[in-house]
Amino acid sequence: MATVSAESKRSTIKDVAAEASVAISTVSLVMNGKGYVSMDKRERVLKAARLLKYVPRQAARKLPMQSTGNIGFVLRVDHFARSEPFYTRIFLGTEFEAHNHKLYVLLTTIPKKFDPTLHTPRFLDERNIDGLLVAGKVDPAFVSTVARAGIPLVLIDFQLDDHPAVVIDNLQGARMAVEHLFSRGHELISFLGADMLHPSLKARLEGFQIAVSAAGLEISPPCIIVSDSGEPDYETGFDLSQRLFACEPMPSAVFCANDALALGVLDQAAKRGIRVPEDLAVVGFDDVPRAEHNRPSLTTVRVYKEQMGELAMRYLHERMADYPANYINFERGSHTVRVPTELVIRASS
Amino acid sequence: MATVSAESKRSTIKDVAAEASVAISTVSLVMNGKGYVSMDKRERVLKAARLLKYVPRQAARKLPMQSTGNIGFVLRVDHFARSEPFYTRIFLGTEFEAHNHKLYVLLTTIPKKFDPTLHTPRFLDERNIDGLLVAGKVDPAFVSTVARAGIPLVLIDFQLDDHPAVVIDNLQGARMAVEHLFSRGHELISFLGADMLHPSLKARLEGFQIAVSAAGLEISPPCIIVSDSGEPDYETGFDLSQRLFACEPMPSAVFCANDALALGVLDQAAKRGIRVPEDLAVVGFDDVPRAEHNRPSLTTVRVYKEQMGELAMRYLHERMADYPANYINFERGSHTVRVPTELVIRASS
């Protein structure tokens, strides 16, 4: 009998084997549901494990298994800290799905400008992860560092080379948004964006253009208001909208590349006494929380963030399983998962 | 010579030992800067390690060291997903400091209502962490589960029993805020809050009361507007402010328990045509990003979130080092670190 007072040592597979009178390897097989084990012994092992409160030590499993059970989740530090919980919600989705696969998620941030020699995340060197999720636009140098290290990778809300990715169906979302504006009777619609090198934002512009063309209308270049240098945030929206109001004739509606920009536009409009939606209809993209709470509330394209994270994790998990098998043509046929969106109509349109 | 095409196997301590013609144990000593090693061999080992790009495998170290190098960061899921990046910024601080100690941070969420039998985080069972950071108010059942497991713990922005904690200096912050309102000539100041069982929010009310007393004024009970049931968020602020405006006489200023509440008040005021700060001065607490961007911008008490995370991680690290040593009187003298705040005066006051 174990002493009562002393906190008895944590039990190991050895203890369970002794208690159940079987070999260590048999316990291992039972715990992992592998190989052949008779009903009799299986039950004895399970009972002993329960009795001794046995839980396999992670650290010990990793060594022979040559895997860590960790998934890295990498985010640019400025994306993580930004005010709207966009990537946060995506992370939540990955974490949820990670539970299903008994994986741990290790969140790490990288700087906007990535220098491989300086700030390569430790887990790459130490091989402390089995796979990597990269959310949002990051420095291509980072992605190639990861790819070179031979770590299975899935991008989220970003695309680069042929790496597998889970992205928003931006094109479709943008079309819905613009078609909604047409249906409300608007004829001259402006597009307002920033950082148009970002594949997602570029796709939104494309969707805008397709929708306008489909309506049989021309796109007048001055209506496309973009800032290639700035970030697609509130400030930029606030500033850029000056150019919108200076347009001649002024568009009766504007489709913004994301909600942050749209909220900036809304505030600039309020400042100038331009009524929304009477004088100007505004539509955003993302459906951040403030879109609902803002006065006026913002019509926008809802993105299922948790779902994106979930899908990405599931996808990565599949890839990790396949990895050793078909190493050669692994890079071929890499796939992009497109997550659908939904139009949420509110007071701004 | 290694073959060129095949990605040669990752080098181990054994390879380094062979390359430098020393024992494996010597390499280990060099890599960890322990024990006695002659200059000569030390250099040979370092050179060999560099040549072979040797990085110790985390998984292998953990086994004999009986430690994982992981720190858990636990957050209630609704706190994590909420719109203002308060805890996110705290996390960022912990991650930054974790780098300095070569620790990994494992972010996990728990539900608001915690049931130990149902959703105990896996890392507790698997002993996959060396210490735990808990941010924000969580179910006491969770904390006691952790404590029972004997895992070093530091709370952030929350207090419970005698557990060590890093908290905001709420009392001081609240005093500054209220004294600022007095200095602006306000005599009748209201307090608006929710979830007043939260130690932080309770301390803010206390600071309010101290400041009012210090000014030689009485506190009229109807001016203390709190909702014990609701969460301290935008919606609650929006709703509660109705009671504020119904006050007779109406206070000329209100100090809100946090920015989210204050922003709700601001919008309700705007809706009713009450001018801020002319008819009503509003002060919040936290300095969330929107406090700056809101129209009107919000006077508030700034909290150094990253710094709190950093301090907590450093503190936890210390505790982890001490842990085995003075196990007996470890719980005594447990300490609370109080992080100072700063008053940020903007347009709302």
Next chain:
DNA sequence: TATATGTATCGAAACGTTTCGATAATTTAT
């Protein structure tokens, strides 16, 4: 001079698992 102390090096045990054969006992196919 004998003895303790400090420096240097190494072999081997230990950490707690998984998994690869080896060995047998069954069952199934020929």
Next chain:
DNA sequence: ATAAATTATCGAAACGTTTCGATACATATA
């Protein structure tokens, strides 16, 4: 009846480190 395949069990090697003695020599202390 014999060979082959399936089921069951176990011992031992392996995973890549850290760390505990053991050994040896050099230097300081009594």
